[in-house]
Structures are given as C-alpha cells and as structure tokens.
Amino acid sequence: MSTRDKYAYYIEERTLNVTERPRRFLEAFAAVLNSSSYGPALDTYTRLTTHCGRCAVSCQLYDVTRDPQDIPCERSEMLLKVYRRYFTRAGLFKARLFDDFTLTDEYLDQMADAYYRCTACRRCKLTCPIGIDHGLITHLGRYLLAEIEVIPKALVVATREQLEGVGNTSAIPAAALTDTCEFLEEELMDMYNLPAKYPIDVEDAEYVFFPAVSDFLLEANTLMGNAAVMHVTGGSWTIGTGNFDGINYGLFYSDRMLERIVKNIAGEVRRLKGKKVLVGECGHATRSAWFVPTFGGPDAPEVVNCMQYAYQQLKAGKLPLKDEKITERVTYHDPCNIARNGRITEEPRELLKAICSDFVEMTPNRTENYCCGGGGGTVSIDEIREFRTGPLGKRKADQIRATGAKYVVAPCANCKKQLREVCEDNDLPDVEVVGLHDLLLRVIDYTGFTEEKAETDTDAAEDLLKPVKEGVEA
C-alpha cells in the first residue's frame, strides 16, 4: 500500500510499519489521561451526551456533504466509545458481561480519516446544549493517533524541521531571514520613503515578534505593514534569530509538540530579555501562543496579537492615517482560532472601519463565523485541496460571494492560503485575499516619518524573496 492510499492525506512510510496499534493507542490514551486535563470532559461527555443532532447543521462540512460520518457528535462518539469501553468502570464491567466492542486496526483507520475531515474549528460547540467541544475531541483524537504515527506528512515534516532541523517550519536559515528583512526595509524605502527597520536580536525590547514564518516567503505586504505600524508608533520590538516562527503544528496533532514549540518561544523571549510575545497575523499561532502561560513557567511573557497592538495604538491616537480611505468593498474573515472564543473580534473591525469606506460583514460572523475550511492544519495538506475547497470551503465561498467584496481580509497565514484557493476553485476570480496589515500599510500617513531616498535599485519585488528561496534550496 502506498503512503497516499491508506488515508486521504499523505503519510510517511513509517506510519505503515507500526504494529500492535490498538495496544499502543490505548497505552497512549492511558498516559495522556494521567497527565492532562481531558479526563473530566470525557467523563462528562460520555455521561451526558444526548445525541440530539443539534450540532449537525452548524458544521460547514456536514452541511454540504450530508454524510453521516461528518456529524460532529457522531465523530466525537468514535473516541468517546473507546474511552467508555476501556477507561470507565461501567464500560469495563459491560465488556466482561457481554461480547462488547473491541478496538481494532480497522476502527483506528476510520478514526484516522474522521479526525482529519474535521478542522477542529469548534463552531459546533456553540450549538450543543451540553457544551460538548468537538474541537477538543478532534484535538485529542489526533494526538492519540500521532502516538501510533498516524500524522499527515505535511505536518510532521514541518514540525521536524522546526524542532530538529533549521529551527522553523519553512527551513529559513537565520542568514536568509536577515537578508529578507533588509530587502523588506529597502522595499519600504522605495515605496514610502519609510526608514522602518526590522530590529534583529535586539535585547530588552518590549515585544519579540513571532509571525507565521511562511509570511517571509509569501506575505511580504503583511510583514511590511507590521514594520510600518511598529515604526510610526515607535514600538520597541525585535525578531530573534534563535526562533522567529510562530507556527505550531503541535496544536493540530500533538500536545507533546505543542509544549516543546511553546517552550521554545518563551525561551527565545527570555534569551532576548524581551517582555512580551508579539504574534503576527496568524490564527493558530496566536492560539498556540496563548498556551505560553501554560507551558512558559511562572514568569511567562504576556502574549499580544499584532492586531491588538495596532488597535491599542489607534485608540491612543498614535497610528496616523491618511484622509483617503480604501474605497473598494472590504469584508473580514474571522479566523476560528482567535474569534471562536471571542478573544479577538472587535479590534480588527475597529481598524477596518477606520481605514475603509465600504466595510461589510459576512454572515454569520465573529464567534459564529464559518471556518475557512483549511483549519486544523488541513490547509498544509496540498493533496486534499479538492476536499478543502469543495465540501469544506463551500460555505465560506458562499459567504464571500454574498458580500460582493473586493478584498477579503484574513489575518491568518493559513486562512489566507486556503481562502485564495477557495476563491480560485469556487469561481471568485476577482476577490483578493489580503492581511489586515497589508491594508494598513497603504493607509498609514507617513508624513513626518519619511526620509530622503538613498540610491537603491528598483524592482526589488523580484529580488525580495531571492535570498530566502536560495536559503531554502541550500
């Protein structure tokens, strides 16, 4: 069997060589229950789940496929069934009396499929009267599957690079990072005469910056927007060459990796004697960084998302804006990882309302938004694009179409990639997916911050990413 036939997504060769999977799975389950906080939730869910079906219609996937395996409660029940059978007294007792359910290889394969169809967006939790968090169950299910090596190749390869390779998921060497930052600085000079800097390895800065590292390859405008905001607001910030990657795929498949990556972030802030973690435009990077208080020790640095920072500055009157607003119609996509729990919903809207003359909402929005369809790491799996932009992305495409917007602002590296593909595959060729800072870059009033241009070569756009790309190839 090839590594692509086994599951819908690619896996590594070694996944196929694991033996005694049910036993290993249960051992991992026991170990996880011992040292984490999942147990009481599983107890409560197994006790109370009423199987009422309310959650079904709130899932963007089931809403489109109408495939029973995509009903949130049905999917969660797969893992709850294992828990009930092997980890509750009633289950053990029942198993002794009757010829009850046993965990098999085949059952594990079904779980492996099910838990990567769900994006762990947690939308369905809002509609469950019992408050069952299917995102939590998917998270746990994937974690346990990872312990028997079932992990999409895209996720594990990136994590390996981050923890054991170059040090970040895009394999960008520190030297290439420095070069890229210099190019971005030149570009800011060319475009706006703005002498903004990307301060590298500066100690004692207030903020240590962790964007999704892929932004250095793909989202130059977002990063320039970040630098522009920091420059005009006089923010004290730095990028550490020891660790400059906010991406944390541990959130998608393993708490073991989650812990290690978060600890590395806290470690880099400490190394630089910084005070706070400043996360770039990325939903899951922000939510992972919110685990800094969990894993970062007693003096864990505070975590701030760059949109929160920009909004604070706007409110304080420190973010000068041009009089001309962006006139094209703009809408905002709430990344699940920051909006579902209501933690970041208003700051981006306030910023957008300040800079756009035609801002429209998608419906539903904020905590009730639809996932872009690429959540939970599925966006990194290119092999499932058809599934992602089809059944998983259809609701989002409909929403975007209904707004008639030219720009969809998606302040998340994952959402941006996914939404671009959703628009491509769902016949929305005129929609442009951008970051919030891409727009800020265009409307900040640079009067008083500019400097006379030194001799620079033009057409930096092509050169911009050259050092990075060379670095990656090397």
Add this chain to the structure above:
Amino acid sequence: METALQWARGPIFWTAFAFMILGLLRLVVITVLDIRHIMRDAGDKSLPVGQLIRTTLSWLFPVRRFTHRITYSLTTIIFHVSIIIVPIFLGSHVMLWERSIGLSWPTLSTTVADVLTILAVVTALAIVVQRTIFADARRLSRFQDYAIPLLIAVPFASGFVAMHPTMNPFPYEATMLVHVMSANILFILIPFSKISHCLLLPFTQFVSEAAWRFPSDCGTQVAVALGKEKQPV
C-alpha cells in the same frame, strides 16, 4: 393492590428519591472536584468565568436558541419546562410533601397543570417522532434516546388519567401504581443516565473550558510514560 401501592408511594418512593438525590450530588461533587483538580495543576490558571456563566445561562434559559429547526427546538423546550414544573408544583404533590415533611410551596392551578401535563406527553412523543424524521438525529439516536422520553411520558400520562376518573378506563389504584412506580424507576435511572444533565448542566461549559488547561509538562510526562523522550519527531 392496596398494599402494593402503599409500598410504592412509601418506602420504595423514599429509597428511589434519596437514591436520585445522593446520586446526583455525587456527580456534582465529582465534577466540581475534577475542575478544581485541573485548575490546581494547570500552568494557566485563568478561566473566562463571566463568559462561561453567560453561556451556561443562555442554555439554562434558551430563549435565543431558535436559529434552526424551530419546531424541534420548541418541542424540546416545552418538554423540559413542563416536566420540570409539573412534578414540583402540582397541588396534590405539594400536599403530599406537606403531609410528610411539613413543607409547602405555591402550586399550579389545575387547568395550568392539566395543560402542562398534556404538553409533556405530547412533546415526549413529538421528540421521538422528530428524532426519526431528521436524518442526522435518527442516525445519532440510540435505544435510550427513544426509550427515555417515552418512559418519562408514562408518569405524566398515568397521573393525568388518575386525576380525571371519567377519562380513565383502568381502575384508579392500578393507574396510581403505574404512576408511582414509573416515577420511582426514573428516579433510580436519573443519576446513571443522560438525564443527570438536570443537575450537571451548569458545570459542563466549565468542564469543556478546563479541559484545555493543561499541566505545564503534560507533553513531557506522556513522552516519559511512553518511553519516547529521546525519539525524534
């Protein structure tokens, strides 16, 4: 029959009722201690308490929950309201409490009680029917999901006909026996079944949120337990 009824509403009732109360309290205590335990070991000890209380209240009083499947939602809400109110505030029940423990409280008028009782029975049946109508609810439904509403309908239906002898084709005592015994069976089942949400619901949002509050070395501990500390990613 007479003695059977005496037993059913005497010792059997008290045992079943006490069993329910103690069983539910046990679950509440376990749940609360679990949450405390989690928060004690958690690296991040913050909980968005205000938000959790708001969400909990929005489910305890689900006035704004009619976004989809309006009939289904309405049915379940009427069902819940009537099965909670009638047993507690029915005049003849309160009288029994007063006689046995000397406490009493305001009661429902007989008309209101009658209407609510009929609603309880009708909505119980309607829930079962609607579970079979929606493909997803049908798929999710287990035996108990059909059995429990039907079982709940029994004491309401039997209580209703017992109170209205002209509509009752069965002897009074037999009807009462069915009424009291079906309720006793329910009391015993409550702590063991999903009906325990009647007391646990206020805690579920907290449990779900607390589940994300991990100990600061939860991953490392798992690696150690599985002997994977040195294993490459």
